[in-house]
Amino acid sequence: MAAGEGTILVGRSTGPRPKPEVLTLRLANRHGLVAGATGTGKTVTLQVLAEGFSNAGVPVFAADIKGDLSGLAAAGEAKPHFVKRAEELGIAYEPDRFPTVFWDVFGEQGHPIRCTVTEMGPLLLARLLELNDIQEGVLNIAFRVADENQWPLIDLKDLRALLTFLSENAKELSAAYGNVSGASIGAIQRSLLVLENQGADKFLGEPALNLEDFMRTDREGRGFVNILAADRLMQRPRLYASFLLWMLSELFEQLPEVGDLDKPKLVFFFDEAHLLFNDAPKALLDAVEQLVRLIRSKGVGVYFVTQNPLDVPETVLGQLGNRVQHALRAFTPRDQRAVRAAAETFRQNPGFDVGRAITELAVGEALVSFLEAKGTPSIVERALIAPPQGRVGPLTPAERAAIIGQSPLRGKYDEAVDNESAYEMLAQRKHLDSAPAEAASQSEGGLSGMLGGLIGSIFGGGEEAPKGKGTGKGTGRGRRPPPSLAEQVLGNAARSMARKVGTEVGDAILRNVLGGLTKR
Known part of the structure; x- marks a missing residue:
């Protein structure tokens, strides 16, 4: 939902001097944080931000943990509380749908995502x-x-x-x-x-993802919202975190340096961000810190979504300039530390106690602080979050299937391919390494052994597989399936008989040849 040229309307402050709270697109690549306890409205805030970026022509990638974000692909409903909230913000509520591409590492609820x-x-x-x-x-x-x-x-x-x-x-x-x-x-x-x-x-295979397919716009110039179905992926936290970090590193390596643009080339939402940092070795934490610090020069904004600001290391937290803080519950000592930490990271507002406000926020309400024109954080304000224009809630399976069927990427990633790689090359190397030994074995017995091998091949005792199309994935080109036990027994017997016959014939020929020479 846009508030004006170059900004995204996120909400409206509720202090003595209410004003629109907007995220400046030119500073959106300085990253951000959306935090708050379960059920306080983080997902709706994420949806509002994603819709705003899409309307501004900025593609978005977001992990959908519960399936709720899929509703972006369908128009919202003018529910009474949405209409009322829009009136409080001084705008008209306009339902809308957004261009969406669904992805799924397992290929069940969207296009498969693969990397090598x-x-x-x-x-x-x-x-x-x-x-x-x-x-x-x-x-x-x-x-x-x-x-x-x-x-x-x-x-x-x-x-x-x-x-x-x-x-x-x-x-x-x-x-x-x-x-x-x-x-x-x-x-x-x-x-x-x-x-x-x-x-x-x-996930590991080909065709590998082309990251340019994330950075697409539709005919109207709106950015596609790429939604990763992560409900099943979340059951494997390390795979989830490793996959998203791989994506960030690939973006960093592939995209050119562009400096500060009028708007980002891509915005990346990392939901359940604590999974990235849990039990991570120092080398990995250093890599994440470096990525977050440098990837903004590639035109990419990274927004961490998590329950507790303490989930994010201080070295990373200090680089998140745009912040939306929903309610936190201070029931335990750790919760109380989280409230204090969240309050201290804001530029203080003399009009209210920030720490106390964090524990009193209602659903759909948040403390917000966005970067101002010169890149400095604004004074924290208590604000009502704008209602999303897309549907709040998941699509039905039939609706999702229909959108996937009409996707501009349909057919590009859906079928896995098995190109020649290390497996086939090492199998060929092993075959070549064993060839001299096989040749030496066949040459035993001199000429008679050679003739035995020749006659053996005539009688069907050769070991060369007939050339033809492979029968299965990874079996290699032109290879026959392994022989059964019965075939091996019959083959061995045939080869033994062929060698015996060949040897006897060869000895006879040698005797005749040598006999002829001695007579001369």
């Missing part, structure tokens, strides 16, 4: 797998070996094949890179199995 193992990187993957320092070191060696040999790591089977290679060549690799222990490799393999059982194999 290489794009995920060893740091995030180690956290996702809950590895210790030694196991993380082995994982780093694996990535280094893959990089130096140009073995693409796309999905989990690629990583498994690479770890098997490390295990089989541990002695040589340990001399070059450091200790590669079988115990660490086994622990990583077990963690990969757990990850696969949780459905992460659907």
Whole structure:
């Protein structure tokens, strides 16, 4: 809901001098925080912000924890309390719907989102797998070996094949890179199995997401709202946090430096932000801090949504210039510390006690402070939040399916592909390494052995698989399925008979040839 050129109307202050509380688009890439206890109106505030950015032509990405944000895709209703709130703000309530694209890591409630193992990187993957320092070191060696040999790591089977290679060549690799222990490799393999059982194999693969598909506008110039279905993903907190942090890092790496624009290129809402920082190693926290500090120069705004401001580290919290604080309940000592911390981060208003106000706020009411023209925080104000124009509440499954069916990205990511990568390359390498041994085995017995092999192939004893189309994913091109036990027994018998016949014929030929030479 726009309040004027270059701003988003978020609410209206309720003090002695009421005024519109607006977020300036030019300063929206300085990041923000939406905090408050459960049921105090955080999701509605997030929806109001997303609608405002969309109307301003700014694409949005937001994780939908409970399914409520999906209502953005449908027009709201002129409910009495919405109409009344709009009148209190001095505006007319106008229901509207917004261009929306649904995404889902598991591909059930939206387009699948995938990234490759290489794009995920060893740091995030180690956290996702809950590895210790030694196991993380082995994982780093694996990535280094893959990089130096140009073995693409796309999905989990690629990583498994690479770890098997490390295990089989541990002695040589340990001399070059450091200790590669079988115990660490086994622990990583077990963690990969757990990850696969949780459905992460659907996230790691191709086609990988093109981040430009997040930064789209419709024909009317409104930004698309990209909604990630996160209700199931939230049951795997580490996967959720690692996925969103991967997205931030990819945006940082791929987008060019643009400085301060008139409006952001993309706004990223990180709901349940505490999951990003829980039990995170220092290296990861440092990476998050650096991302938040530098990504604004790429034209990206990051907004953390969480229950308690203490969930966000101080080094990150200090960089969040635009803030909306809903009510907090001070029932425990930690809650009381959170209230004090939240109150102290605002630019104080002499008109009221900020700490006390945080505990008294009603649903749909918040303390707000946005960056002013020169980039300084405004004095905190107690404000009524504007009503959203889209539906408040989730879409029905039929409505969601209809929107997905009409999506501009329909068909682009829906089907997984399995391109040649480390798995196939390592299988081919293993085949080539075993070829000299097979040739030496066939050459045993001299000419008679060679003839035995030739006759064996004529009688069907050859081991070369007929060329043809592969029968399954990951089996490689031109390979036949493994023979059954009965086929192996019959094949071995046929080869044995063929070699025996070949040897006898070969010996006879040699005797005749040698006999002819001696007579001369």
